[in-house]
Amino acid sequence: MEPIRAMIRVLGIETSCDETAAAVVERGADGRAAIRSNVVLSQIEEHAAFGGVVPEIAARAHVEALDGVIEAALDEAGVTLGDVDAIAATAGPGLIGGLIVGLMTAKALAQAAGKRLIAVNHLEGHALTARLTDDVAFPYLLLLVSGGHTQLLLVRGVGSYERWATTIDDALGEAFDKTAKLLALPYPGGPNVEKAAREGDPKRFALPRPLKGEARLDFSFSGLKTAVRQAASAIAPLSEKDVADICASFQAAIVDTLQDRVGRGLSRFRQEFPDLGDPVLVIAGGVAANTAIRQMLDGLCTREGARLVAPPIALCTDNAAMIAYAGIERLEAGMIDGDAMALAPRARWPLDASAASLIGSGRKGAKA
Ligand code: KG4
Ligand code: ZN
Numbered sequence: 001m002e003p004i005r006a007m008i009r010v011l012g013i014e015t016s017c018d019e020t021a022a023a024v025v026e027r028g029a030d031g032r033a034a035i036r037s038n039v040v041l042s043q044i045e046e047h048a049a050f051g052g053v054v055p056e057i058a059a060r061a062h063v064e065a066l067d068g069v070i071e072a073a074l075d076e077a078g079v080t081l082g083d084v085d086a087i088a089a090t091a092g093p094g095l096i097g098g099l100i101v102g103l104m105t106a107k108a109l110a111q112a113a114g115k116r117l118i119a120v121n122h123l124e125g126h127a128l129t130a131r132l133t134d135d136v137a138f139p140y141l142l143l144l145v146s147g148g149h150t151q152l153l154l155v156r157g158v159g160s161y162e163r164w165a166t167t168i169d170d171a172l173g174e175a176f177d178k179t180a181k182l183l184a185l186p187y188p189g190g191p192n193v194e195k196a197a198r199e200g201d202p203k204r205f206a207l208p209r210p211l212k213g214e215a216r217l218d219f220s221f222s223g224l225k226t227a228v229r230q231a232a233s234a235i236a237p238l239s240e241k242d243v244a245d246i247c248a249s250f251q252a253a254i255v256d257t258l259q260d261r262v263g264r265g266l267s268r269f270r271q272e273f274p275d276l277g278d279p280v281l282v283i284a285g286g287v288a289a290n291t292a293i294r295q296m297l298d299g300l301c302t303r304e305g306a307r308l309v310a311p312p313i314a315l316c317t318d319n320a321a322m323i324a325y326a327g328i329e330r331l332e333a334g335m336i337d338g339d340a341m342a343l344a345p346r347a348r349w350p351l352d353a354s355a356a357s358l359i360g361s362g363r364k365g366a367k368a
Helices: 044-048 055-077 096-113 122-133 172-182 189-197 222-234 240-272 291-304 321-333
Strands: 008-014 019-027 033-042 086-092 116-121 140-145 150-157 160-166 280-284 307-309
Touching (some): 019 055, 033 321, 086 321, 116 321, 189 240, 291 307
Parallel strands (some): 140 280
């Protein structure tokens, strides 16, 4: 018989980058998790003029918006602060100004309402989302691709991660954003590069496939970025067709190189867990919204006998439901800091503390 468990309800707060977000997530007595509210206020408009996230503007925008966003999340869920069991807030990694705003607000609310505070690693939020949306058991392989991180992680359990690969230079989302900027496409770059690529010829430019074929599992994108710049300046001024062709060729190079890297990761996963009946690859992070990448991973998993779990796009990009859910998993596992009120936010906070940090991984600092 299933053990009877109490319902758990957690308020989540996320402020590590350019989204101000709050959410209420519950796990019922039947073990099912449900998102009661998921409010995400994007700061895209505040940063668009600068072509990227400006940390000081982000921190100030979080200060202005967070209280209202939390109120909206509680209202939408039809609960008050008194009705939640705990407050989970992102304590890192990310931009320190935003982290301070989110964590300090969470501390104040926890203190005032007499609730437990759970400090959550943003990357753990991404890593566990597949267990909120799908019935995924540990262990599984995670491809985390966003503006700040590009990693293959073995997810063994709550708080137990092994980093198998990371980027040695730019993050994947960063490569999309820089390519967009170079081609004068609007910020944020990823979706606009994907849109332009749909009209373009992926074979027109022979761009490099960094690290393809290498036994080590890491990623690299800065050489590709340079090749794009050279291809573009060689034919400037660019017509709309030129831009579309460059985007299509760039995306084809990304898809090709990812297929090689992730394919190797899956082989290693199969080798390390030969008896696993249901090998799973999970994707998370903003770049997981890319249709060409999703399609490639789908084909790869089918060929490798694995199951691809791709949470809905709104839960792949930054949100607070994933932070609330990670809080629930931590509560259930008894893995919470006794002295959470004394915790300081951490700009850097790798999921796998034993993995060596590689130089320069991502514009938001070496997140892991
Ligand atoms: O996870 P996320 O919302 O924020 C963090 O960086 O943590 O990811 C944002 C990144 C940006 O670099 C954005 O350009 C990229 O994800 N992105 C995409 C697409 N949608 C968002 N990249 C490629 N194709 C997309 N459709
Ligand atoms: Zn993220």
